[in-house]
Amino acid sequence: MHENASHPWEFQQRLLPGSYGRDSRLAASDVKAAVAEIKKVARKEARLGAAGALLFLEVVSPAIASVNGSSGAIGSAVKKAVGTLVELIAQAPVAEEVREAWLERIWVAYLNDTVPYIESLADYWGELCKSKALASTWADRLLEESRDAWGPDPATYRFFRGTKVCLSALEHAERYEDILDLLGRAPFSMWYFSQHGVRALAALGRVNEALRFAEEHQGSTGDPVDIARTCEEVLLNAGRVDEAYERFGLEAHKAHTNLAWFKAVVKTYPHKAQAEVLADLVALTPGREGSWFAAACSAGFYDEALQLARQSPCAPQTLTRAARDMEVKRPEFAREAGMAALHGLVEGAYYSVTGEDVKAAYTHTMNAAEHLGEAESTRERIRELVAGESTEDRFITRVLGRALGLR
Secondary structure, rough: HHHHOOOOOHHHHHHOOOOOOOOHHHHHHHHHHHHHHHHHHHHHHHHHHHHHHHHHHHHHHHHOOOOOOOOHHHHHHHHHHHHHHHHHHHHHOOOOOHHHHHHHHHHHHOOOOOOOOOOHHHHHHHHHHHHHHHHHHHHHHHHHHHHHHOOHHHHHHOOOOHHHHHHHHHHHOOOOOHHHHHHHOOOOOOOHHHHHHHHHHHOOOHHHHHHHHHHHOOOOOOHHHHHHHHHHHHHOOOOOOOHHOOOOOOOOOOOOOHHHHHHHHHHHHOOOOOOHHHHHHHHHHHHHHHHEEEEEEEEHHHHHHHHHHOOOOOOOHHHHHHHHOOOOOOOOHHHHHHHHHHHHHHHHHOOOOHHHEEEEEEEEHHHHHHHHHOHHHHHHHHHHHOOOOOOOOHHHHHHHHHHHOOO
């Protein structure tokens, strides 16, 4: 009997076929809620949590099949869920025969995923197998058809969904020569598949060949960040740290914010001076110097941060937060950060700013100036700046005009 049989999973009552129509927002919200519910159970009962994760993989695609996925929100939510839940399944303390039964159910869900939403399961198949023996069994199960789908005549190529699963299983089973043999039959280059070849060559100690393979077989659709991350890992594992940094270390850690990007590089290469890392990242992104202001501040490079903010636009809200946070500890820096924010606002470099944004920039700039004992001279600088506003609606003047005596 399945562990789920007696457990009242809330997500099972929501993730029903046709229950969302085209509503991606609600679907994404329920996917996130389902993951939270499963993780909460797994913290107390790992096996039950894993069983819930398995149930989620079976029901999620039919439930959201008709959802409008054009925004990418639902696809991203499910992909993130898969990555989280796979770990719960892989780490669950279950007997081999139970894991075998689970994999059969996951395989059926994977094959029935026609949109598809849970196709990233293939990336984790070796991990889901847990043992090398089970991974090898799955590889043998899929290897012949994977080979047949790719050759020997390119004209007879056909798509087989099990090929990626097979490669993942082969990698976990450490059957590296079989990976290279299979990829040697591929009638095209696609990073989705060839990344396994890179890691296989590296595992065989053929590091330089692995890097050449990555360069030659990345295909036209490979994600540059993912490619860089894989190549970086190859070099780091080989102990070639400086080369990893020079060739791939910056690109490999791109993140949703430049601050996160900077911190990720610093964490990976702690022997590198933070000033050097920051300078390298700034050089890598010409014309976007101001976007590194927060990273410079986080490293304590306040003079450099101001220089960056003056080179190219930096979000006024970011500059204002810095002014607010440092108006007592570093009032001179805070005042100049506030002035940079006001300058950007007056120049109209950013849209979607509010009157509150303008008032906050002015307030924290003046607070810092008062700590310096230079309130009047600073107010005069702001008055001259705002008086030169050339935007048609003169928004900044309308917000600060009375305080500056410009009305």
